[in-house]
Amino acid sequence: MRKHITRLLAATLFSVASLAQASDFKEIRIATEAGYPPFEYIAPNGELQGFNIDIGNEICKRLEAKCVWIDQSFDSLIPGLQARKFDLANSTMTATDARRKVIDFSSPLYIVASRLVAHKDKPLEPTAESLKGLRVGVQQGTTMETYARKEWAPKGVQIIAYPSYTNAFTDLAAGRIDASFQEAPNAVNGFLDKPEGADFQLTGDTIKDSAILNEPIAIGLRKGNKKLKAAVDEAIQAMLTDDTIQQLSQKYFEPNTIEFPSGK
Template identity: 65%
Template sequence: MKTTLLGAALLIAAGLIPAVGSAADAKELKIATEAGYPPFEYRNPNGQLEGFDIDIGNEVCKRLNRTCVWIDQSFDSLIPGLQARKFDLANSTMTATEARKKVIDFSTPMYIVPVKLMVKKGSGLEPTAESLKGKRVGVQQGTTMETYARKHWAPKGVEVVSYPSYTNAYVDVTAGRLDATFQEAQSAVEGFLNKPEGADYELAAMMLDDPILNEPIAMGIRKGNALKADVDKVLKAMLADGTIQGYAKKYFAEGLIRFPAQ
């Protein structure tokens, strides 16, 4: 899509095209995200994109001398969008699972985040099929949490309810329509627990150690796209020089994110 100067200015003001470096004449790099997942990707009160993944993506564009064009769309449409060549990268806290690797490529791993169950204080609920039997648990569509819950919990009497974003799930938690939600721990903290409506809720004590929930987060790339080599090189450099770890300090409490060995 061609963009007029006025149109570009409006998009920059909206946070869809971050103004990075001297990239006015640089080739565009289209990156898709689902901006309803703080602190990874979200919109600030002015409607601009912010978050850990957004910072990483903007720096990748800067180091590649490309102009970032951010595309905000639902998480479960990211892989089809990559395959349809609607954008170059998907950067939205996407776990590099074996199933996804069959249909898209992934960048070098960027980070790993722990997954936890969020429950009402005093409920005693734990992330096990036995504890959750007969309960309703909210997950986001297309996530590894949904995959895990449908594989391990749903067959044993747990009702797994999928949502386009966790924002909707948190509304149903407070309304009593859900007994728990299942997500990356930091997302629950930033998206709900740190807000007044989250005062009566907490993360369940038990940490899940299933391999499917401990696979690294990476950027999704269309299979065969030569861009992968350049993105991998930049991300490895950003991990080696501490850039990504520095961004993490802006958003995460101690122990709520890990990084791949260098």
């Protein structure tokens, strides 16, 4: 995906079409798993904050709707959508083919690299050969878990799934697992920048040839919710066109940490 964006036509369409639809949505319930900084997390004051929270709030603002945020475990997001407990799932969810069979997705938001974290004395690579006989922590229901169970587990790597990466980082610091596998910004903000992560580092290459890991992040919607999907897609398109999403990302990420779609 290219980072350079030229979408003036999309901006024009948004100003005419989306604003006309804004009154259709008085309240939008958005679920997230708030243990994944810097994407979504609970601040010391108890408020939900993060990159995806900012994106969701901006979408609600453009649709003139009230955002109601719901903190859910990641593996309950799809069942919750299907059960109509909320309208959107905005929680760094990769738009995989398997998930598209059961829910719809918005237009792509961004792509982020997945990396291993291990102790500085363990220069591990994200391969079955390097990880054989070791314990690798992942979060339940993530594409990292899917990839690890498909590519590594059959070849002797023990995959430990946690309800949150917070739990995985605790076990990593205590030596109960040998590595964790997650999106790089979460590893930095959620662990490596903290005192308990001082002896750990991102290790190994980024996996670039995996259809599982290199799909875009998007917002999940219930199947058939066409009106809301159209409105959210138009808002995202406009936010990419006017650089709103790119500017929001600068609060949370180093340059070139994530990539944005062309949006054409």
